[in-house]
Amino acid sequence: MASKIRNPNLRNPNNEELLIATTNQHKIKEIAHILKGIRVMGNGIRVNEDGRTFEENAIKKAKAVVRKFGQSAIADDSGLIVNCLQGKPGIKSARFATPPTPENLCRKLLKKMASCKARGAKFVCVIALVYPSGKVRTFKGVCHGRIIKKMRGKEGFGYDPVFRPCGLKKTFAEMPPAIKNRISHRAMALKKLKDYLAVNPIR
Ligand code: IMP
Numbered sequence: 001m002a003s004k005i006r007n008p009n010l011r012n013p014n015n016e017e018l019l020i021a022t023t024n025q026h027k028i029k030e031i032a033h034i035l036k037g038i039r040v041m042g043n044g045i046r047v048n049e050d051g052r053t054f055e056e057n058a059i060k061k062a063k064a065v066v067r068k069f070g071q072s073a074i075a076d077d078s079g080l081i082v083n084c085l086q087g088k089p090g091i092k093s094a095r096f097a098t099p100p101t102p103e104n105l106c107r108k109l110l111k112k113m114a115s116c117k118a119r120g121a122k123f124v125c126v127i128a129l130v131y132p133s134g135k136v137r138t139f140k141g142v143c144h145g146r147i148i149k150k151m152r153g154k155e156g157f158g159y160d161p162v163f164r165p166c167g168l169k170k171t172f173a174e175m176p177p178a179i180k181n182r183i184s185h186r187a188m189a190l191k192k193l194k195d196y197l198a199v200n201p202i203r
Contacts, residue, residue: 141188
């Protein structure tokens with residue numbers, strides 16, 4: 001899904017808008033919250049996420065939107081990297097369980113980690129900004145934490161109920177969205193994007 005972002009800070013001098021590609025309504029909500037003042041509208045675009053890295057997938061999604069709408073677009077690709085699972089589920093985080101409900105994803109992860117003593121993990125988010133000229137910029141955000149042993153909390157999506165960020169007692173799913181949206185991998189990547197756009201406005 002490609003969604004139009006209406007944010008005065010991100011508009012170019014010709015009043016064109018930056019588009020965002022995602023099919024995940026939770027991500028749209030988080031991105032809108034983090035970039036503030038955004039109005040999000042859906043336009044359906046589906047992309048086969050067959051890249052080997054978060055970067056490749058994010059670029060592929062953003063390029064599909066640029067091709068369809070002929071203007072600059074951003075896309076995010078993200079996932080959870082678990083140390084004791086040799087980096088899994090990684091770029092396959094969204095498809096780790098079937099159907100990929102938060103309960104199924106978390107349950108499968110906890111089962112696979114039943115014998116893991118070291119429970120370090122990190123969320124990674126890569127935002128790709130693609131221009132109609134084909135120019136590409138990527139922005140990476142990382143949030144380190146631990147996978148706890150039982151699901152806790154109802155907020156957020158995906159693996160939020162089992163991910164506790166470093167230095168905090170609550171899981172992402174137990175904290176108000178405003179807090180997650182200050183410290184998350186997505187927040188870190190979007191902050192880099194915002195800083196970049198502040199000095200390199202879209203034209
Ligand atoms: P994709 O970026 O659309 O491929 O999806 C990434 C998947 O990683 C999501 O469907 C979630 O399962 C997981 N994920 C990414 N970011 C988060 C997050 O902030 N919280 C919980 N799970 C996440």
